[in-house]
Amino acid sequence: MATVIDPASGPREAIMDAAVHLFGKQGFSGTSMRDIAKAVGVLPGSLYAHIAxxxxxxxxxxxxxxxxxxxxxxxxxxxxxxxxxxxxxxxxxxxxxxxxxxxxxxxxxxxxxxxxxxxxxxxxxxxxxxxxxxxxxxxxxxxxxxxxxxxxxxxxxxxxxxxxxxxxxxxxxxxxxxxxxxxxxxxxxxxxxxxx
Amino acid sequence: MATVIDPASGPREAIMDAAVHLFGKQGFSGTSMRDIAKAVGVLPGSLYAHIAxxxxxxxxxxxxxxxxxxxxxxxxxxxxxxxxxxxxxxxxxxxxxxxxxxxxxxxxxxxxxxxxxxxxxxxxxxxxxxxxxxxxxxxxxxxxxxxxxxxxxxxxxxxxxxxxxxxxxxxxxxxxxxxxxxxxxxxxxxxxxxxx
DNA sequence: TTTGCTAATAAACAAATGTTTGTTATGACA
DNA sequence: TGTCATAACAAACATTTGTTTATTAGCAAA
Incomplete structure (x- = not known):
């Protein structure tokens, strides 16, 4: 039986959630990729395995x-x-x-x-x-x-x-x-x- | 007779007007000092003679x-x-x-x-x-x-x-x-x- | 154990950022 | 003419920016 994976639990979703939070609070230009990486608990470059x-x-x-x-x-x-x-x-x-x-x-x-x-x-x-x-x-x-x-x-x-x-x-x-x-x-x- | 200078015509006012325009359109973080300088028609460093x-x-x-x-x-x-x-x-x-x-x-x-x-x-x-x-x-x-x-x-x-x-x-x-x-x-x- | 996949790391890149510094042009007034 | 204030220039600074690349850890299936 194929494991049913919660579609909202992957690393990509964690990144997008952090981005929503920070873009809302600080604005798009006021948020750096390093801000997002820190919120997710990951190094900046790691984000690009999941987002373009x-x-x-x-x-x-x-x-x-x-x-x-x-x-x-x-x-x-x-x-x-x-x-x-x-x-x-x-x-x-x-x-x-x-x-x-x-x-x-x-x-x-x-x-x-x-x-x-x-x-x-x-x-x-x-x-x-x-x-x-x-x-x-x-x-x-x-x-x-x-x-x-x-x-x-x-x-x-x-x-x-x-x-x-x-x-x-x-x-x-x-x-x-x-x-x-x-x-x-x-x-x-x-x-x-x-x-x- | 002392020349009456329009208080809204100095270089500081031109800079502030450009800043209002750009901050409103692009946001504070989305606006660089170089953007403002270009709008005023001046080099970036020149701004600091008029604003802190x-x-x-x-x-x-x-x-x-x-x-x-x-x-x-x-x-x-x-x-x-x-x-x-x-x-x-x-x-x-x-x-x-x-x-x-x-x-x-x-x-x-x-x-x-x-x-x-x-x-x-x-x-x-x-x-x-x-x-x-x-x-x-x-x-x-x-x-x-x-x-x-x-x-x-x-x-x-x-x-x-x-x-x-x-x-x-x-x-x-x-x-x-x-x-x-x-x-x-x-x-x-x-x-x-x-x-x- | 080996293979293969996912995900993260470490390090670096060129460009853009806010700001500082020393110097130079311009014109009003003595 | 020389003096002085205003305003701009030219160049550089340390940091931060988005992004890329090569490499490594973890883990499931064969």
């Missing part, structure tokens, strides 16, 4: 990170639920992905600038798709009368994504509220606003 | 940036207006500071991690003061019945600041709306929420 280059690590981290957000949100974009329910589910899904690893989210949101030109363009394209998914749901809600017709769609979406993209700065995986609860509270705040 | 060190530049930029936000918002925190009016004025003031120089705001929001320990603590303290100013106004609004009593104060404030701190990513100084108008729209969105 420093930038290839960033590509992997950002691509994988973006995919997690898209995969988590996608099922709710066009579900049969009402626009308000769909948007709420998208907000909760987004917050859950952040909470799963806030440092990875910091890399996704802030370190993509250090990708090569091709990968930058790909990342910007996916971010635009992501924004468009939110805009679509909001427009559905306006059409159905659930959301205010006087909304500035663009600024509303950018404000929502701003609130969501700021969460890795303060969200702690072990807080009093679960990620789903936090997402629900944020959704309530955005839906109903401040005034009662 | 790379980190001293960052200290100056972040301190000055934080001060701009505090100065812009402070007069509205305890004005005689209603809580809703005060919060609206604070949001508009914040957006106006961002619009004045989005790159400087990016440095303030994301590069403070590269300060020395003492300056990091000082910056965190000022950020806490800033958050507290928004929390205070929201609590006033809850007490006076203007804002929903069911609000989660902390999450509401972090969502507001998230929306505001994301603006340097998309705000362009020459957009169709003035910074004040954008701030007003954001304030409306936050006050009334999405549903009508």
């Amino acid at each position: 280059s420093k930038e290839a690590m960033l590509v992997d981290i950002v691509d994988d990170g973006i995919r997690r957000f898209l995969d988590a949100v996608r099922p709710h974009i066009v579900s049969g639920a009402t626009p308000a329910e769909r948007l709420r589910a998208m907000v909760i899904a987004h917050v859950s992905v952040v909470a799963d690893n806030p440092e990875r989210s910091l890399v996704v949101f802030h370190q993509w600038r250090f990708l090569g030109d091709d990968n930058i363009q790909a990342a910007i394209g996916k971010r635009r798709d992501y924004e468009q998914a939110f805009i679509g749901v909001i427009e559905d809600g306006i059409k159905s009368g659930t959301f205010r017709a006087t909304l500035n769609r663009r600024i509303a979406v950018l404000s929502i994504l701003g609130a969501l993209n700021w969460t890795p700065e303060w969200l702690t995986p072990n807080g009093a509220l679960s990620p789903e609860e936090v997402g629900g509270v944020i959704a309530d705040t955005l839906f109903m606003g401040l005034r009662g | 060190s790379k980190e001293a530049m960052l200290v100056d930029i972040v301190d000055d940036g934080i001060r701009r936000f505090l100065d812009a918002v402070r007069p509205h925190i305890v004005s005689g207006a209603t809580p809703a009016e005060r919060l609206r004025a604070m949001v508009i003031a914040h957006v106006s500071v961002v619009a004045d120089n989005p790159e400087r705001s990016l440095v303030v929001f994301h590069q403070w991690r590269f300060l020395g320990d003492d300056n990091i603590q000082a910056a965190i303290g000022k950020r806490r003061d800033y958050e507290q100013a928004f929390i205070g106004v929201i609590e006033d609004g809850i007490k006076s019945g203007t804002f929903r009593a069911t609000l989660n104060r902390r999450i509401a404030v972090l969502s507001i600041l998230g929306a505001l701190n994301w603006t340097p990513e998309w705000l362009t100084p020459n957009g169709a709306l003035s910074p004040e108008e954008v701030g007003g729209v954001i304030a409306d969105t936050l006050f009334m929420g999405l549903r009508g």
Whole structure:
């Protein structure tokens, strides 16, 4: 019987985890390969048996990170639920992905600038798709009368994504509220606003 | 008659402007002194006749940036207006500071991690003061019945600041709306929420 | 024991980093 | 004219950077 190896337990995964942590905390340029090697407990040159280059690590981290957000949100974009329910589910899904690893989210949101030109363009394209998914749901809600017709769609979406993209700065995986609860509270705040 | 020299026209100001631009675009660690020197049109060593060190530049930029936000918002925190009016004025003031120089705001929001320990603590303290100013106004609004009593104060404030701190990513100084108008729209969105 | 594979080491490379030093050009004022 | 301050240059410094290469240890299967 073939031994079932935990796919997240190899040396490559240990290296990538350390890279996510350090890129999130110190930034891509602020992190040296020696920093990563020290965190893993290995000499710098040893890393290159498992990864191609420093930038290839960033590509992997950002691509994988973006995919997690898209995969988590996608099922709710066009579900049969009402626009308000769909948007709420998208907000909760987004917050859950952040909470799963806030440092990875910091890399996704802030370190993509250090990708090569091709990968930058790909990342910007996916971010635009992501924004468009939110805009679509909001427009559905306006059409159905659930959301205010006087909304500035663009600024509303950018404000929502701003609130969501700021969460890795303060969200702690072990807080009093679960990620789903936090997402629900944020959704309530955005839906109903401040005034009662 | 003494010649009146524009205080923003010296070589030191040119260097600091280039540093703001590059730190905002490439990050502190991603920017070399040679990058800055090239942007100014000078050899690297020449910079040190005008600035003490790379980190001293960052200290100056972040301190000055934080001060701009505090100065812009402070007069509205305890004005005689209603809580809703005060919060609206604070949001508009914040957006106006961002619009004045989005790159400087990016440095303030994301590069403070590269300060020395003492300056990091000082910056965190000022950020806490800033958050507290928004929390205070929201609590006033809850007490006076203007804002929903069911609000989660902390999450509401972090969502507001998230929306505001994301603006340097998309705000362009020459957009169709003035910074004040954008701030007003954001304030409306936050006050009334999405549903009508 | 030998073979073969995985993973790590040790050492070095060229290039880039922040910074310092001694010197030189420029122009205002005496 | 000579003096003085400002600002830049030219060259170098010790370190740190990402990466490569040749070699060695550990261990499972034959």
